Amino acid sequence: MSDPSLAPGSPTAPEPVLTVQGMDVHRGEAHILHDVGFEVAPNRVTALLGRNGVGKTTTLLALLGLLPSTGRVDFDGVPLGDLPTHQRVQRGIAYVPEDREVFAQLSVEENLRLALHWPGAAERLPMVLEIFPELDKRSAQKAGSLSGGQQQMLALGRALLHPAKLLLIDEPTKGLAPIIITEVIAALRAATADATVLLVEQNLRVAEELATDAIVLDEGQVAWRGSMADLQSDDDRKRSLLGVGRARRDAP
Amino acid sequence: MSLQVFVLLSVTGLGLAGVYFLIASGLSLIFGLMDVLNLAHGLFFTVGSYATWWVMTRFGFIGSLGLRFAVALVVAAAMGLVVGWATERFFVRRFYGDHVTQILITLGLSLAGVALIGGWFSYDPRTFPVPELFRQVVVIAGARIPVSRLLILLVSVVLLIALLTFLRRTRHGLIIRAGVENRDMVQAMGIDVARSFTLVFAIGGLLAAVGGVLGGVFFAGITPEFGLNVLIFAFIVVVIGGLGSVEGTALSAVIVGLTQQFVNFYAGAGVGDLTVVFLLAATLLLRPQGLLGEVAR
Numbered sequence: 224m225s226d227p228s229l230a231p232g233s234p235t236a237p238e239p240v241l242t243v244q245g246m247d248v249h250r251g252e253a254h255i256l257h258d259v260g261f262e263v264a265p266n267r268v269t270a271l272l273g274r275n276g277v278g279k280t281t282t283l284l285a286l287l288g289l290l291p292s293t294g295r296v297d298f299d300g301v302p303l304g305d306l307p308t309h310q311r312v313q314r315g316i317a318y319v320p321e322d323r324e325v326f327a328q329l330s331v332e333e334n335l336r337l338a339l340h341w342p343g344a345a346e347r348l349p350m351v352l353e354i355f356p357e358l359d360k361r362s363a364q365k366a367g368s369l370s371g372g373q374q375q376m377l378a379l380g381r382a383l384l385h386p387a388k389l390l391l392i393d394e395p396t397k398g399l400a401p402i403i404i405t406e407v408i409a410a411l412r413a414a415t416a417d418a419t420v421l422l423v424e425q426n427l428r429v430a431e432e433l434a435t436d437a438i439v440l441d442e443g444q445v446a447w448r449g450s451m452a453d454l455q456s457d458d459d460r461k462r463s464l465l466g467v468g469r470a471r472r473d474a475p
Numbered sequence: 476m477s478l479q480v481f482v483l484l485s486v487t488g489l490g491l492a493g494v495y496f497l498i499a500s501g502l503s504l505i506f507g508l509m510d511v512l513n514l515a516h517g518l519f520f521t522v523g524s525y526a527t528w529w530v531m532t533r534f535g536f537i538g539s540l541g542l543r544f545a546v547a548l549v550v551a552a553a554m555g556l557v558v559g560w561a562t563e564r565f566f567v568r569r570f571y572g573d574h575v576t577q578i579l580i581t582l583g584l585s586l587a588g589v590a591l592i593g594g595w596f597s598y599d600p601r602t603f604p605v606p607e608l609f610r611q612v613v614v615i616a617g618a619r620i621p622v623s624r625l626l627i628l629l630v631s632v633v634l635l636i637a638l639l640t641f642l643r644r645t646r647h648g649l650i651i652r653a654g655v656e657n658r659d660m661v662q663a664m665g666i667d668v669a670r671s672f673t674l675v676f677a678i679g680g681l682l683a684a685v686g687g688v689l690g691g692v693f694f695a696g697i698t699p700e701f702g703l704n705v706l707i708f709a710f711i712v713v714v715i716g717g718l719g720s721v722e723g724t725a726l727s728a729v730i731v732g733l734t735q736q737f738v739n740f741y742a743g744a745g746v747g748d749l750t751v752v753f754l755l756a757a758t759l760l761l762r763p764q765g766l767l768g769e770v771a772r
Contacts, residue, residue: 287663289659308659308662309662309663309664309665309667312663312665313665318664320663324660326652326653326657326660327656328652328656329649329652329656333649333652333653336649337650337661337664337666338664340646341665381664385664385665
């Protein structure tokens with residue numbers, strides 16, 4: 224996984240799963256994304272980082288066709304064009320939304336049953352319930368009555384029933400207690416081993432734990448792309464793009 | 476209040492509630508799932524009542540009025556299904572997300588429907604013959620209850636159970652319930668939610684048309700504006716019950732039906748209708764999401 228020859232852009236790099244070129248998104252009057260372009264390499268976790276409101280979630284929604292966008296998106300070597308959301312997802316994109324968005328009025332079992340239409344989903348269900356044993360215990364409970372962490376497990380479990388080629392995960396640790404975050408990270412690690420993931424994360428520590436590649440957005444544009452390790456060791460860049468990291472001048 | 480009057484008003488109010496439920500349940504599901512305020516829903520109801528009139532007066536070759544009424548019920552339900560399906564397929568589908576156009580187009584359909592039915596069958600009120608059984612009375616706690624009232628109640632309850640069973644036990648029902656909560660997320664799970672839109676319109680059309688059949692029996696007469704008049708109360712029922720909630724719609728229909736009957740009887744004709752509007756206002760002020768609705772919209 225950390226083999227440098229697999230880094231995107233290197234001559235021996237495998238074909239990217241997702242290629243985005245010149246993507247622009249408007250929401251009402253606001254011009255959110257400007258000429259965004261990046262690639263997601265197979266079998267690794269790519270973190271999409273940036274301060275609040277730079278357009279990370281917007282990028283995922285546009286990829287899913289839930290927001291209109293211009294530009295070109297190639298998935299698995301084929302342009303997605305104007306495909307509606309459900310057809311994009313059917314091509315092999317699974318989605319774990321910000322704020323979980325589980326169906327609160329449906330039971331845990333019904334939430335999972337909605338995803339059982341995927342080929343092989345019934346065979347994957349025991350694997351999902353093994354990663355998230357809480358979901359099995361609480362299968363009759365209404366999803367709306369689950370804790371935040373449990374809802375996140377359900378949102379992830381639901382996505383994992385889909386034998387997808389790309390997993391889009393939006394802020395899986397948002398609003399969760401630190402101890403739960405540790406649990407979610409462990410679950411994510413188990414669930415995403417060898418999977419291709421585009422991970423939006425506000426919490427840099429979580430991104431550092433999970434991702435090998437990083438894309439940083441700033442003011443609706445791609446400000447930086449590279450390996451997570453490079454970003455991690457560059458405090459100046461972290462501070463200027465993400466507003467985090469030690470300020471060296473403050474050090475004694 | 477004598478017991479007899481209480482029982483009679485209760486059964487009559489529940490019969491009215493059944494009619495309201497049948498037209499309001501589809502309306503509520505359509506709004507809950509698609510955010511479409513379907514002003515053509517009254518037309519589905521009127522289509523059902525005129526289909527019944529047509530079968531009851533033209534199908535003389537079926538000697539038994541009871542059998543003829545059963546045929547009328549099936550024909551009305553089928554016509555409601557087709558009209559509901561066609562409304563979504565040919566008119567509403569092009570304008571999802573465009574609320575003003577949807578309101579205008581369904582209002583236009585509704586008015587065109589009234590004119591078409593009026594031109595075809597005349598604007599005069601029509602009555603249709605009903606089976607002898609409907610006119611018989613049963614005595615409950617001293618009150619003489621027409622069998623037709625009980626029958627209306629029975630058909631409504633059977634359809635309520637059928638609808639809930641469909642929503643809870645089938646995959647289509649599961650997708651509809653999930654879609655009422657969060658349409659985008661259903662699509663993001665690779666499910667073509669638009670197919671459910673057509674289905675919900677067809678089911679809504681069927682239920683409203685059966686409501687039209689029972690309404691024709693309940694009010695002992697039909698006019699081309701019949702559905703439009705009932706639609707106003709159906710909207711009130713939907714808002715009080717909570718948008719998208721079938722159980723809420725049923726509960727709210729009972730409250731509205733009983734309130735109307737009792738207040739109209741004791742406080743004077745028309746006061747009951749006004750009271751229902753006050754119930755609506757109180758709901759909007761105190762519990763804007765409706766009795767069993769989850770989210771205020």
